[in-house]
Amino acid sequence: MKGTVLITGASAGLGAEFARQLDGKATHFILVARRVDKLKALAETLTTPVTVIEQDLSLPGSPERLCQAITAHRHSVDVLINNAGIAGPNLLEVSDFSTQRMFEQLMMQTVAELCSRLIPGMRERGYGRVINIASVAGRFPSSDSGNYGPAKAYVIAMSEELNVATRGSGVHVTALCPGFTHTEFHEVAGLMTEKNSSPNWIWYDAATVVREGLAGCEKGRPIIISGRLYRWLDPLLRSTLFRGLILRIAGRA
Numbered sequence: 509m510k511g512t513v514l515i516t517g518a519s520a521g522l523g524a525e526f527a528r529q530l531d532g533k534a535t536h537f538i539l540v541a542r543r544v545d546k547l548k549a550l551a552e553t554l555t556t557p558v559t560v561i562e563q564d565l566s567l568p569g570s571p572e573r574l575c576q577a578i579t580a581h582r583h584s585v586d587v588l589i590n591n592a593g594i595a596g597p598n599l600l601e602v603s604d605f606s607t608q609r610m611f612e613q614l615m616m617q618t619v620a621e622l623c624s625r626l627i628p629g630m631r632e633r634g635y636g637r638v639i640n641i642a643s644v645a646g647r648f649p650s651s652d653s654g655n656y657g658p659a660k661a662y663v664i665a666m667s668e669e670l671n672v673a674t675r676g677s678g679v680h681v682t683a684l685c686p687g688f689t690h691t692e693f694h695e696v697a698g699l700m701t702e703k704n705s706s707p708n709w710i711w712y713d714a715a716t717v718v719r720e721g722l723a724g725c726e727k728g729r730p731i732i733i734s735g736r737l738y739r740w741l742d743p744l745l746r747s748t749l750f751r752g753l754i755l756r757i758a759g760r761a
């Protein structure tokens with residue numbers, strides 16, 4: 509990967525790890541999140557020049573504002589890593605619908621709009637790499653009534669479609685699907701009790717996920733399931749038999 513790399517949600521977890529693994533390969537980083545202090549601290553550890561942009565990507569209009577800021581800094585984006593994300597509210601327990609709308613903006617609209625605004629330029633220049641961070645949760649229905657899995661399913665479907673649409677143009681679009689990964693994600697979501705009571709072997713480190721995502725995107729793969737365990741589980745989770753079983757268990761409950 510080369511050129512100017514835009515990473516959303518670079519202040520922690522997978523986003524910060526993308527910056528660390530692409531350091532020295534990228535010519536410039538544009539690091540985006542709400543916690544600018546964290547972005548600046550990361551920038552100080554990198555050898556590649558960095559532009560830090562504070563942006564809350566759950567707000568309507570934020571992708572446009574971000575792209576205007578990038579243009580004002582006279583950069584064009586060669587590599588887009590759509591990574592910012594949160595767990596989000598339970599769809600059946602929403603009391604404040606503005607929170608729900610912000611979740612959908614962050615997880616779907618912002619991801620799609622940044623693809624829409626930045627991929628045409630990549631295509632014109634004949635080079636581009638796009639990694640949209642999805643999740644194994646987007647590959648099968650779960651019983652938690654959240655909107656997280658469905659939002660990630662959208663990101664997977666959109667990335668797959670864009671992968672086909674950009675073939676032969678020098679642009680690669682990939683949905684990266686991690687399973688459980690050690691980052692700040694579960695702490696932010698208030699899920700540390702669940703995390704601490706789960707077995708170690710279902711958890712991967714951010715470095716593995718990012719390494720597999722970068723390699724898969726370079727090869728032009730539309731979907732990367734990260735981690736041997738999840739690659740093995742994926743066909744099972746997507747099988748009609750498994751889905752039927754889930755629906756039957758959920759029906760009984």
Ligand SMILES: NC(=O)c1ccc[n+]([C@@H]2O[C@H](COP(=O)([O-])OP(=O)(O)OC[C@H]3O[C@@H](n4cnc5c(N)ncnc54)[C@H](OP(=O)(O)O)[C@@H]3O)[C@@H](O)[C@H]2O)c1
Nearest residue numbers: 517519520521522541542543565592593643689691692693
């Ligand atoms: N960890 C897992 O188990 C796991 C599994 C599958 C998929 N994923 C996906 O991986 C991606 C990265 O998550 P992570 O695990 O690295 O979590 P993380 O450590 O909590 O990092 C999340 C990043 O997203 C940024 N972010 C959150 N809300 C934002 C907003 N409104 N505007 C701008 N930036 C925002 C955060 O920055 P600020 O708070 O500074 O804004 C932070 O940099 C997410 O899309 C997540 O859904 C994670």
